[in-house]
Amino acid sequence: MTADATDPRHETQTAAEAPPRLRDRVVGLARLSPTGAAGLALIVLFALLALFSGVLMPHDPVASYTDRILQPPSAEHWFGTDGNGMDVFSRVIYGARFGFGIAIPAVLLSVVIGVPVGLIAGYRGGYLDEVLMRFFDGLRVFPSIILALAVVAATGQSLFNVILVLGLLDSPVFARVVRAEVLSLRASVFVEGAVAAGNPTWRILFVHILPNAIQGALAQVAVRAAWAVRISATLAFLGVGIQAPTPEWGAMIRQGAEFMVTGQWWVGVFPGTALILMVFGLNLLGDGLQDVMDPRRRAAK
Template structure:
């Protein structure tokens, strides 16, 4: 008798289906999963304390007990790169949540109401676009102080116009729909029309932007740390590590800045690929254009 072959589990079939429909999303998700595991398992993966200085082992080249070498304080670069993944997620995720919580209700209300609230919001966003985001972030963080909370709040609020614009455009297209007119005719209050009837149909575009905006948050936080106004040493943050490593590139100690720089590039690449894949999956117009 021939043995029956067990059918693959349902979750495996779903993953295979997503991979076929959007390889970009699958690759980006795989990269981020690796970094997420690195961040979660950092206490067990790091061979040394990431902030433990070893004065007798300063700028040791890669190899032996230190696969990525040591920095100018004798700290193990591999341990600091692994620990830096947790800081990257710890900045990107809260910053995106702040942007969503600030931008989505604003775009929802002004897109539905129109008139002067919408006009004021759009002119305010236009004024913000005059100044480069990094200059605004640099000025605000420098004035407020280089703490993790300040960095997250500044990045989140600077990113909120992106979510507000996306939701506003969807609401404008939906507010004349039959189901919205029916909700109004049934006597629903404005808050119920916005959050129960319109929001579930207008949120997809904003959700598709989350991964791309998380990549932006990681880049901006690293840039702030590189310029000396973000997360401060000896915290194992990739931007601060690149800043320290830049001082040693001219003298040949390339590993201090190269390894955290590669980690930063790979994580931003994974987030951008995940964001592009999510937009392809959620936006039927883009999906049709790629066929």
């Protein structure tokens, strides 16, 4: 007799089979790209630190204990205290919020600017393509850190300005990637069919071409997020951008560098390690995304 779909035993059996299927998918992704899985694990760890920092921090990250200045790591202060008597462990955990709080908006802004420009420039071609690409090339001519330093110093040292500058400076990367894909797609049969059917230009670009041209840009998201985290920390280290006592890793490393020569290594080493691990994880994740989205890379490996 065929089992009834409404039979509670059938529902229990189906529910019991669901977790193994999900587990098999996760294992399959890990086998497909071990580097991507390792990077994802690191990023998930930092994401959990950022989300639950209020629970994980043993002390207020900006509270100053004047009687505990530059204390080495101990049971009370796991990563020691800095030159202001602030708990380094709590500040490192809270700093993960600024890592994601800068990387995610900056990359989203780059995508919002770069992808439409790449679509329009690649599809239209001609003078419009030349003007748009030459403007974006101009943004890439100067070293990014020098240009970011100049713009942030001129516009003001705020989180919003840092995100705005990083998003603008990195948008040419996405524009170039999308434009290259559009150039190869605009003569495709499905595009010609969409034009012959009388579709407006915006529909051809965003409905027919974009879904086929976006994979390369998506594969760059994690790598460019790593770039944004690194550049924002560099700006803070150089004294431009987010400033102390805000618990941002670059600013913490800058303060720690002053005490390194006198032996208080913990002030700069722990935020520096967190920065390295987050950038490393994002780069690994970006490499994994490229493996997943590009079969030729998988075949080469």
